[in-house]
Amino acid sequence: MDPALALADFVFARQEQAAAEEEAMRSPPPFNASPASSHSGAASRLTAQSGxxxxxxxxxxxYQVIDTNVHEVQTLILSPTRELAAQTERVMQAVGSFMSVYVHACVGGKSIGEDIRKLESGVHVMSGTLVRVCDMIKRRTLRTRAIKLLVLDEADEMLSRGFKDQIYDVYRYLPPELQVPL
Known part of the structure; x- marks a missing residue:
């Protein structure tokens, strides 16, 4: 294959992807919302198709709940995989950088020392996997007192993989006034 054509195909594919992402931002996805079982009434469930x-x-x-003057984790997003947590970090950084909101992905396979340094420097949003987040909480490097929002990304997948106990382990360290969209 001609390298120039391959490059043109790549550039065209990138332009299509950018256009699709821009369209997704203009046209809200069809969300289905329903209350999730919760004793506090602060949980809700949102579903929509992939992409x-x-x-x-x-x-x-x-970003509506983040106070940039508070340099602690205020939103915790739990994902079933490292890849999803990293993707969430990238998406949130794209907008957050304009708002002085600092985001970090806390996942296995990366340096624990880097995670600790990021947390100490002041992260507003942490996207992570259950095992690493539990570890950071138990090490007391992830302080949970300022967390206002817990997002369980792909909660059904985490539950089907048997992570119920780890979800509970994280939840029991969080403030009682927490909001939990699933």
Whole structure:
């Protein structure tokens, strides 16, 4: 294959992707909302098909609760995989950088020392996997007192993979006035 054509195909694919992402931001995805079982009434469940811009939409909601003067984790987003947590970090950083909101992905396979340094420097939003987040809480490097929002991204997948106990382990360290959209 001609390298120039391959490059043109790549550039065209990138332009299509950018256009699709821009369209997703203009056209809200069809969310289905329902109350989730909760003794406090602070939980809700949002569902939509893959690729509809859920992360971007949730990011905008997350930024509404962040106080940039408080340099602690205020939103915790739990994901079933490292890749999803990293993708969430990238999407949130794209908007957050304009708002002085600092985001960090806390996942296995990365340096614990880097996670600790990021937390100490002041992260507003942490996207992470259950095992690493539990570890950071138990090490007392992730302080939970300022967390206002817990997002369980793909909660159904985490539950089907048997992470119920780890979700509970994280939840029991969080403030009682917490909001939990699933």
């Amino acid at each position: 509809t811009g859920k992360t971007s939409r949730i990011s905008l909601s997350v």
